[in-house]
Amino acid sequence: MDTARGAVALDNLAPIALLLTQWRHSAEVHADPALLALITREPDGDLGPAAMPEAAE
Known part of the structure; x- marks a missing residue:
């Protein structure tokens, strides 16, 4: 949630995409x-x- 809030606050969704990619690789x-x-x-x-x-x- 911290990543999502920070990304929205900066109007930059790239950190969310990176986080989801990392989760997918972990899975x-x-x-x-x-x-x-x-x-x-x-x-x-x-x-x-x-x-x-x-x-x-």
């Missing part, structure tokens, strides 16, 4: 057991070192 992933298993599995091996976050000023 597609959850509807396909093989795809869901592929994207929710643990990664193989070590992903390497993480970058040090920058200090807030």
Whole structure:
């Protein structure tokens, strides 16, 4: 609802279209057991070192 209200307030419905597209893709992933298993599995091996976050000023 926040996205819809903000989009209407700005007279720009593109954020709503993006949100609906993202919901559709999420539903597609959850509807396909093989795809869901592929994207929710643990990664193989070590992903390497993480970058040090920058200090807030």
